[in-house]
Amino acid sequence: MRSTETRKVCVKLLGYIAEMLxxxxxxxxxxxxxxxxxxxxxxxxxxxxxxxLINGKPANMDSILRGGEYVVIMPVVGGG
Amino acid sequence: MSALAGLSEEELARYDRQIRIFGRExxxxxxxxxxxxxxxxxxxxxxxxxxxxxxxxxIVLVDKERVELSNLNRQILHWxxxxxxxxxxxxxxxxxxxxxxxxxxxVFAEINESNIxxxxxxxxxxxxxxxxxxxxxxxxxxxxxxxxxxIHAGVYGMHGQMLVIxxxxxxxxxxxxxxxxxxxxxxxxxxxxxxxxxxxQVTEAVKILTGYGQPAVGKMVIYDGTTMTxxxxxxxxxxxxxxxxxx
Numbered sequence: 001m002r003s004t005e006t007r008k009v010c011v012k013l014l015g016y017i018a019e020m021l022x023x024x025x026x027x028x029x030x031x032x033x034x035x036x037x038x039x040x041x042x043x044x045x046x047x048x049x050x051x052x053l054i055n056g057k058p059a060n061m062d063s064i065l066r067g068g069e070y071v072v073i074m075p076v077v078g079g080g
Numbered sequence: 081m082s083a084l085a086g087l088s089e090e091e092l093a094r095y096d097r098q099i100r101i102f103g104r105e106x107x108x109x110x111x112x113x114x115x116x117x118x119x120x121x122x123x124x125x126x127x128x129x130x131x132x133x134x135x136x137x138x139i140v141l142v143d144k145e146r147v148e149l150s151n152l153n154r155q156i157l158h159w160x161x162x163x164x165x166x167x168x169x170x171x172x173x174x175x176x177x178x179x180x181x182x183x184x185x186x187v188f189a190e191i192n193e194s195n196i197x198x199x200x201x202x203x204x205x206x207x208x209x210x211x212x213x214x215x216x217x218x219x220x221x222x223x224x225x226x227x228x229x230x231i232h233a234g235v236y237g238m239h240g241q242m243l244v245i246x247x248x249x250x251x252x253x254x255x256x257x258x259x260x261x262x263x264x265x266x267x268x269x270x271x272x273x274x275x276x277x278x279x280x281q282v283t284e285a286v287k288i289l290t291g292y293g294q295p296a297v298g299k300m301v302i303y304d305g306t307t308m309t310x311x312x313x314x315x316x317x318x319x320x321x322x323x324x325x326x327x
Contacts (some may be wrong), residue, residue, distance in 0.1 A: 014302055014311060015239055049261045056316040058258050072313050074302065076257055077236035079267045080123045080211035080274065 122274030124209025238305030
């Protein structure tokens with residue numbers, strides 16, 4: 001069984017989300033695991049206008065991280 | 081070589097600096113190509129301008145709107161005297177003056193289910209110049225279905241993203257963005273933002289059409305003008321994507 005020390009995720013934040021949280025790239029210890037939205041520590045984002053990628057694939061704010069993942073949370077923009 | 085017979089002395093001189101990159105054969109491929117610019121606004125205007133300058137043989141402009149004053153900070157093919165003119169006409173006039181070797185087709189129409197298949201089948205590649213996700217999803221679906229590269233970009237303020245979709249070779253738009261985000265009628269945008277994204281789109285289009293370089297498949301490129309940073313995000317095909325699954 002893996003120890004909690006090894007349960008880390010790499011998090012990349014982009015755009016205004018990075019500005020609000022104060023970091024762009026960070027390795028975080030997630031203990032026993034947590035949902036993506038817990039990474040945002042209560043910061044309000046418009047969930048319809050962001051995308052969450054876990055290891056390059058779409059996920060959402062309720063996806064559960066168990067350690068070892070690469071998480072990207074970014075605004076998606078649609079003007080042309 | 082017969083394949084090179086199509087380039088005149090004038091064209092060889094016009095394209096000399098880029099022929100030094102991908103050769104006469106690459107230039108001939110551009111001349112033989114047809115590209116659809118879906119939307120001739122902030123993204124589509126600079127994209128069409130550079131496609132014409134590069135010598136893409138046929139450019140199909142599709143847009144349902146007329147030029148408005150508030151377009152002019154970014155839609156650089158439309159000038160003050162063009163207000164009220166269909167965007168496809170305004171753009172086509174300038175493109176023909178820039179490069180008379182390029183055939184420009186004007187389609188003053190909305191892109192919808194009834195015309196998208198015909199439009200996509202007639203071209204080799206599609207540039208995303210849309211401002212709404214519904215039409216982007218429609219173009220993405222049909223491009224995947226008929227096997228045409230689709231180069232997506234979206235902008236807001238001083239931010240933008242680009243994704244190159246080559247059917248069968250990587251994720252499509254809906255693999256990466258499963259649900260369409262809400263589209264905004266009016267949004268803030270600095271003119272340079274769609275300009276920068278459009279330059280990236282045309283760079284990818286020229287690479288795909290000439291066969292030079294490596295297309296940016298499987299990665300989303302993110303531009304942040306507020307910090308002048310570019311980020312590259314690796315993206316993958318999604319097994320349950322409703323578009324790719326049919327393929």
